[in-house]
Amino acid sequence: MSNPTAAGHTSPEVLKRMEKDLTKAGKVEENSVKHAMKDLAATEKSKTKAAKSADKAEHLLAKNQTKELKAAKAVNKATHSHDVALGNLQQVERNLKIKQQNDAKLAQELEMKKVRVEAAIKSQEVHNQEREEKLAHIKSEREAMSAST
Secondary structure (H helix, E strand, O other): OOOOOOOOOOOHHHHHHHHHHHHHHHHHHHHHHHHHHHHHHHHHHHHHHHHHHHHHHHHHHHHHHHHHHHHHHHHHHHHHHHHHHHHHHHHHHHHHHHHHHHHHHHHHHHHHHHHHHHHHHHHHHHHHHHHHHHHHHHHHHHHHHHHHO
16 A cells, blocks of 8 residues: 655645544444454353253253163063063962862862762661671571570
């Protein structure tokens, strides 16, 4: 840029205009710097907010991971409890079936023994009758012998 004051004969209006232009350029530059500083401050504030928001999101993530882990443990525990209950149910069902089979076997055995006892009683009655008849016959023979003597 050439220096307009070097020629030495500048008019006062030109000098006043130059002074005004320089002052105006300084103000424009000052406003530009102020605007850049405001923009920088706003960006720093946004960056701080974003960092806080990211930190909050990290904490929320950690909290939800903990909740998910607890829920997974609860599901595993419930699954285990269900498996145990199912195993117990199956064992009880097997025991019931065994007991029912045993009951049926004993009922059949009871019927067979009842039939045998009834047969033994009938046989005893027949034998008792036969013995009574024999005893009566023996008694009458003894009485006949005693009467003949």
